[in-house]
Amino acid sequence: MLGFTQLVLCDVEGEGICTDASTHNFSGLPGFEASAAGERGVSFLENQRILYTVPIVYEGSIFGVLAGERDKANMQALIATDGFDGNSVSCIIDRDSNVVISPTNLDFFFALDDLFVANKDPELASAVREMQANMQANVSGVIVFTTPDGVDVIMSYDPLETFDWVLLTILPADIISHDTDAYIQHTFRLSTAVIVLFSLILAVMCGIYYSHRRQLEHIAFVDPVTGGMNNARFQYSCRRVLDGAKPGAFTVVSLNLMDYRLINEIFGPKEGNDTLRHVMQVLGRHIRPDEAAARGEAGHFFLCLHEHREDAVIARLEEIRADVNAFNAQRETPYYLTLLAGAYLVQEPGLDITVMQDRADAARKSKPAENGRCAFYDAGITARMHLEKELVNLLDSSLANRDFKVYYQPKVRLRDGQVASAEALVRWQHPQKGFIYPSDFIPVFERSGDICRLDLYVFEEVCAMLAGRLAQGAPVFPVAVNLSRRHFQTTDFLQRFADIRDQYQIPGGLIELELTESIFFTVGDILNVKEAIRRMHELGFLCSLDDFGAGFSSLGLLKSFMVDSVKLDRSFFLDDSQRAHDVVESIVELARKLGIETVAEGIEAPEQVDFLRSIGCDLVQGYVYARPMPAEELEAWMRARHGGEVTQV
Template sequence: MRRYAKGGLISLFISLLLLGGITVHAVTQVQCYGRLINYVGIVRGATQRLVKLELMDQPSDGLVEYLDGILADLSGEGGEYGLPNPKDAAYRRELEELKGMWVQVKDHIEAYRAGAEDSGPLLTMSERYFEQANDTVFAAEAYTTHQSKTLLAACAVMLGIMLATWLFIFWAASKKLLLLESTNQRLSDLAQRDPLTGAYQIDAFKEKAQTLLDRAGDERYAVVCTDFVDFKYINDMFGYAYGDEVLARYGEILRAGLRERELCGRVSADNFVLLLRYDRKEEVAARQREADRKITAYMRSSPGRQSLSTCCGICCVGDVVEKLGVGGLMDRAGFARKMVKTKTSPNYVYYNDSIRRKLWEEKDIESRMASALERREFVVYYQPKVDLRTGRIASSEALVRWKLSGGRVIPPDQFIPVFERKFMIGQLDQYVMEEVCRWLRGRLDAGESALPVSVNVSRLQFYDEGFVDRYVEIRDRFQIPPELLEIEFTESIVLDNAGLLLRTVNALKQAGFACSIDDFGKGYSSLSLLKDLPADTLKIDRFFFEDGTDEEREWAIIQGVVDLVHRFHIHTVAEGIETPEQVRRLREVGCDYVQGFVFYHPMTQEDYERELRRQEEAPAPSRCGKEQAPG
């Protein structure tokens, strides 16, 4: 009997071992298939995010590679995730269908990027893909449910005998589930980050930053907006690969400097935003200055040994009167950063009362500028250009001023940036063009002399396909002879799109307009374009004539510029000239025209007409700047 009992116990023990092995195996499989469901769900969610980024023109090849890896692992092709490969027919059928649709999604993405398709096919395909991903998840869940029933049956048999063992298994499974949840959180966090810099993408940054601000309590927070001065220079001179290296390194530096409950995000291009805690406000600029010192050292140690300064605007939450969300705080920090861009402040600017007043002034301008155009509150001033050979006015430049009903005049440096930011600068440019043409038509009809007038055109106009046709229509409507109008644009457009500039200038020339390059010398690619750009006039920027350490060297450069452009039959205008000595030297180097306070300030239409009459009635030799017209 004991022998049977012993045999039975051995059999029971072996059975229990077998059942225990089955149970352990089933538990392990449930965990694996739980990961399977999660990763199929990740495929579903990440693909929707990929499509969203594509439609926002923010392609992410890294996310495509990430999804390719998961799908390969799910298909049993091996991978870093170690996912199971169940032989369940229903699941395999749904997974194969999902893989086939993923190929179609990538094909539509490539077509959309190449401009061969609009967003419609990609959206339709992504919706079908989302439904198929759901079906795949359901199939995986059905298979896992079946496996779970097997586990429950084994547990029912062994519950009383192996209670302690099952408690241990449950504990181990819980630990693994917690690990899986932590992994999912890390993957979710990774999906919210910019793949190049590791900083949060702007939407994720705003969401997390707002949560921290809402829970701040007594903690002091500041929002910091920072970017490089003219980062386009790095991309154009050293290539986008090096530019990306700099941005990646800068993102690494910024993230490494973060403390607990602080964030770093990338707004766009080289624009970054941070949420930092502080005890004293000075800490914020000091920390950012240290980060900028590190990126400067990195750039100087690179092969090009070039570096750019940064512009940093800081908005401390406690300095804001209004109750603002993170978006409003970013706007204030960005506005403070613009103080650096305008060269009126050091590289690190805190948002304060003076900036607040300036912001409200801009908001006031923004609210009134459309009605001001309708009420014709903008007045055209004229600044003459003097021919150095004759000392007489040869032409003029049309400048705009905003004259309010009360008589106060708003200078252009206050309202022009607002018009540009709101994309209304084209309407203002055309307003000035019409006013100039109306004035010229009046002089021609009255039998009075009319000298050429140059009209400024903003860079945004060059991106308007109808820009040239509109200006031709305005000119022809007033029947102005083409030789009386010159289109003036800054050389900075070259940095934006040299090909577009060349096409537009050729179209202007074919339409009969003369063309003038303003602010020559501020950029670095102008000389290479002179051989192709059919410009008539080149205006040498005033910075050439500012006091420097080597005056003879500066005048040698001016001489070289004048000689060079004369070889291309281009006239030269020196702008910003204020002294008779500068006039004398410009005559010596052969400059054609001078524009500046040494001869004339910008003046009203009436004063300009009066000066033209005076010149006609009493021709005079060249002037040395002792007399100035009103204005």
């Protein structure tokens, strides 16, 4: 490979990987240490192997060494010549007369060793001393002498420009006696050719090194979507500036482009990538020479700002927000990009950069932040993180001890006032911690992924309740069970639900799987969601869409996804204006035409019930009728409501 036996790529600690996939440590070798200090180097290994090394430099810093190895045979082949019918031999020595590369034919050199060591010929001894002085002075020359066995020999020495080496070429004098000058010149030309060839090899090696170095740097440090810094380069840059920084001098900021996945779904991946590039370009315009900006993953970005006050950080982020949305000035219909921010004021510069990023992330996720504003990391966030960890640790024992209780909230049919169905809701009554609110533990389990286990627990409890009523001959009604978007990360997750239902022998149509509208924007492949809904119906489940209207594409969802019912988000009923009423009435009318049942959730006032009945809404769920309650209380409530009888739905 480029005339080398093999190439080696080393880090600054000397750990290297060779082109034959083997690994070695080259620390301590003189050539490696020279290259680690920024110079070209050469090291002499065992068996007359030679290791050439050059530093790998990026932006003034050495982060590796590129090396090429030649073994003895390789070097001998390089310096060997076919001139003089093969009677000449060559070797390379250093300027202290130490042999670097021996020739393939050692006869002459064994004879020379005896002759020079004996040092009986004063004239030859003088010539040898002159040769040694010339080699030190980088001067070429020729020695003519007779070997102990009477052979007249000519030896030329030519200092090389590389590593203080000298090329020795020896041949019998009788070969060139008829035309000595011509052959000596020919020998010199061959020597020169070897030198030129060696220089060309080094030049090619350096050229390939610089080309590969640029490619490796691009792969290692450049984000393929935005063309800016990636996270690895960000961490490297942060470490360089923070190593010499005082506590509190810098701030690490986590930015998240809100609804980036929605942009991808509505406008397509190309527009989504263009948006990421736009944000990255804006960030690049707002950072200073000693600061850094990079994209992490998806719509997530990081900043390292030379700011130590919260108000200064907020002001910088407000400028960025304004610049990110400046394109709206030329749009007839604006589309504002929202950046959620969290920051960690770096009080411990020696911390791992990943820990700093995690703290900025934790601050961003700790509470809703206004666009352009920023949540800052503090000890309270750490306490909340510890609390979340504690809740996760309690999950296994609480599932085993059945500390989770399933409550049911009825859905009343407005047409006749009968209970048409119910929604299963989970409550956590821990023996030591007491009552733990769903708003405290459900988001924690969503983030940890444990929500899937809790969903299956609730589902099985519902199946057991329905199976008990069926065994007693008691009336039953459909029950809705919430389904986390986390399930969609598992192939054919619905089969697990179907197996549990069949285990309890629950007929089809009695269990409704309830999806939140946001699931359609957080699961990557919309086709997978459509297939999952088709699979639900195939397995005998009903499917409903919760929080309808909380997102941005609800009407499109009604057209594309074959759900059985939709639950109007409670936010519709917080506004009592005529405009809000018209929107609700239009949705109910559209759902009726599509054959989709409508459920109004969060209803608390009789006046709201009257309005919903007047526009033809099918079901109402809320405190206006009943709060969530255990199955036994629900039974008693229904008997009291219907005069002691509970009829089959």
